[in-house]
Amino acid sequence: MPAFCxxxxxxxxxxxxxxxxxxxxxxxYSYSSAVGQGGGTPFASYGEGRITAVRVWEINNNxxxxxxxxxxxxxYISGFQLRYGSTWSPVFGSEGGLKQEIELFNDEAIVExxxxxxxxxxxxxxxxxxxxxxxxxxGLPNQVSFNFYPVNVGNELRLLSxxxxxxxITSIGAHWGLVYMEGAGNSTQETALExxxxxx
Numbered sequence: 001m002p003a004f005c006x007x008x009x010x011x012x013x014x015x016x017x018x019x020x021x022x023x024x025x026x027x028x029y030s031y032s033s034a035v036g037q038g039g040g041t042p043f044a045s046y047g048e049g050r051i052t053a054v055r056v057w058e059i060n061n062n063x064x065x066x067x068x069x070x071x072x073x074x075x076y077i078s079g080f081q082l083r084y085g086s087t088w089s090p091v092f093g094s095e096g097g098l099k100q101e102i103e104l105f106n107d108e109a110i111v112e113x114x115x116x117x118x119x120x121x122x123x124x125x126x127x128x129x130x131x132x133x134x135x136x137x138x139g140l141p142n143q144v145s146f147n148f149y150p151v152n153v154g155n156e157l158r159l160l161s162x163x164x165x166x167x168x169i170t171s172i173g174a175h176w177g178l179v180y181m182e183g184a185g186n187s188t189q190e191t192a193l194e195x196x197x198x199x200x
Contacts, residue, residue, distance in 0.1 A: 029177040031150035034162050036117045036171030043092040044161035047084020050179045051157060052104050055081040056126055058138040059097040061170065075140035077115075078120035078168040082160065093164040099133065102128070102136035109156035113148040113174045116141055122168040131156070150176035 014128075061074040079093025104110075112129040125139035149157065155176040162172040 006077030010028045027173070028152060028155065028185055029158075030151035032113070032174040032176070034171045034173030035060050035125055035144075035146045035164065036169070037119060037121055038171040040163045040170050041137040042161070042163050044175075045092065045159045047082065047087055049085035050104075050117045051082050051084060051110060052086070053083035053088075053098055053102065054110070054128055054136055055091075055092070055101045056128075056136065056138040057095050057097050060140065062171050073170075076118070076124050076141065076168045077126050077139050079164070080126075080160070080169070092160075093169045094167070096167075098138075100136055100138040102134065104130060105132065108132050108134070111149065111156055113157065113160070113172075114146060115139065116143045116145050117171075122170055123172050126172075126175075128157075148174040153178070154178065 018142045043161045049170045057078045057080065059074075059076055077093070078096040079091050082089045108130050110128050111131045112127075114127045114129070115123060115197045116125040117123045123139070124143050125137070125141045127135055127137045129135045155178060157174055158179070160172060161175065163170045
């Protein structure tokens with residue numbers, strides 16, 4: 001093969017590889033749109049590092065009557081709190097009712113958020129599932145189902161957003177992404193501030 005042909009082949013391969021490097025990288029973040037009635041104050045959780053624990057408060061109003069049992073499905077999520085690294089976020093909603101809590105192991109992450117919501121008022125049921133198959137569930141499985149999960153393989157829950165009022169969580173959405181465990185780019189605060197629209 002003449003030297004000119006070899007040089008041309010090297011040039012073609014170099015241009016091809018350079019064009020591959022210039023191709024846009026797929027967005028590593030995704031958003032599962034909020035479900036629920038959506039009244040009240042907007043919120044978005046934020047913190048430094050990976051989510052390491054979650055607390056969820058549930059109101060479970062089952063009424064018993066003397067002559068017969070009457071089942072009232074008025075159960076809903078009153079509030080929740082996420083821990084990023086070793087620091088707890090504020091409580092979104094209220095701490096009313098029964099508290100459920102899960103502490104995540106090293107290398108464990110939340111990879112699915114599911115549950116049920118009442119279109120007229122509150123999130124009724126919330127289930128957080130980890131990549132190790134463990135779950136935290138709160139509330140009662142009534143009303144309309146939802147299921148949130150990341151678009152991209154390897155992503156995990158970075159923050160929850162939505163709205164709450166004085167009694168409970170009225171809407172919820174999930175934001176997914178990668179966690180860079182060293183260096184910058186580890187905070188969700190900027191995303192949280194972009195997510196929450198002010199109420200006027």
